[in-house]
Amino acid sequence: MEPTHYEDSLREMFTIHAYIAFTMDKLIQSIVRQLQHLVTDDVCARVTDLYLSESANKSSGGLLSTQTSRATAEGTYQRKAEQLMSDENCFKLMFVKSRGSVSLAMELLDTEEDNSDEPAEAERWSDYVGRYLNSDSASPELREHLSQKPVFLPRNLRRIRKCQRGWEQLQQERMSKVPSDTSHDGSSELKMECMFKLNSYKMVYVCKSEDYMYRHTALTRAHQSQQRVNTRLHRRFHAWLDSWAKEHVTSDMAADNRKWLMGERREGLLPCTTTCHPKVLHYINVNKFRVKYRTL
Structure with a gap:
């Protein structure tokens, strides 16, 4: 029977x-x-034989304890x-049975080799690292083109110059300070480590290695700009909220x-008294509602 005819017959009988x-x-x-592929494919047959042989040695699973x-x-x-x-994606399947329920965990194993001892690969890796670390690799023609048509935005250039002037001023202040006071001015640690994979030339960062940098006077500048930033963001949010409410909220809905909020519509609510107390929170005027329930 053809598949289409089979499906049509089923629809006539079972709707x-x-x-x-x-x-x-x-x-x-x-x-x-899938079963036919497992039986006919050579790799699948060898993996099945390996599973059966390792099962006899209790290497394919058991109790969690x-x-x-x-x-x-x-x-x-x-x-x-x-x-x-070795030429296929290798997945690791784990079945966990607990209290009558079975969970399946699937993991894609990383079978890529991290190192390669071939001389040609090592030589290519050395050339790659040399070009990567060489900061003077730009040709004179490229430098001349960049000077005529810079790719940097003017605002980024202004920020860089401002940071450079601030850094020079900070260095002068640190040099003029007493050595005992320099420890409180800031701190930094450079402990970031990385490795290069010889076969793929990828740079991989070492786990639990990091750089620590603290910008001087950052906390003080944050406290100084907190009021200005909070007020600006609050004003922007209220401008958006007012425009949205003007289009979607009527006067009756607002009332x-x-x-x-004031507890005046008491259908289905417990007897209570609601008061509104305006206050200033983080330089912003807010309304704080307080509810006091009546004792029966």
């Missing part, structure tokens, strides 16, 4: 519930194709499987909202 039958039919077909004792055997089994599927 809208027919999708369950021909969906199961397609699912069974996909499962059969004894997982630590099987760690070495399971690691050996994983490395053997990665060698068999109902005010009555609800």
Whole structure:
């Protein structure tokens, strides 16, 4: 029977519930194709034989309480499987059964080699690092073109010059200070480490290595600009809110909202008294509502 005729017949017999039958039919077909691939493919057959042989050694799973004792055997089994599927993406599946429910965890294993000992690869890596670290690699023609048509925005250029002047002034202030007071002016640590992969020439940062820099007078400048920034952002937000309310909120809706905040609409509410207390919070005028429930 043709698949289309089969689906039409199911729809005639089961109407809208027919999708369950021909969906199961397609699912069974996909499962059969996967099983056929497992039986006919050479790599799949070898992986299956490896699983059966390692299962006899209790290297393919067991109780969670004894997982630590099987760690070495399971690691050996994983490395053997990665060698068999060196040209394929290798996934690690773990079934966890707890209180009658089974959970499936899937992990894509990183089988890429980190190092390469081939002389040609090492030589290419040395050339790459040399070009990467050389800051004078720009040609004179490129420098002349950049001077005529700079790619930097004027505002960024102004910021850089301002930072340079501030840094020079800061250095002068630090030189004029007493050595005992320089420790309170700021601190920095440069402990960032990185490695280069020889086969891909990628730079990878070392875990738990970092640079620490503290900008001098940053906290003081933040306190000084807090009022200005809060006021500006509050004004921008209220401008947007007023424009939105003008289009979507009517006067009756605003009045109902005010009555609800003040507890004047008491349908379904507990007896209470609501008061509004204007106050200033972080340089912004806000309304603080306080509710006092009546004792019955």
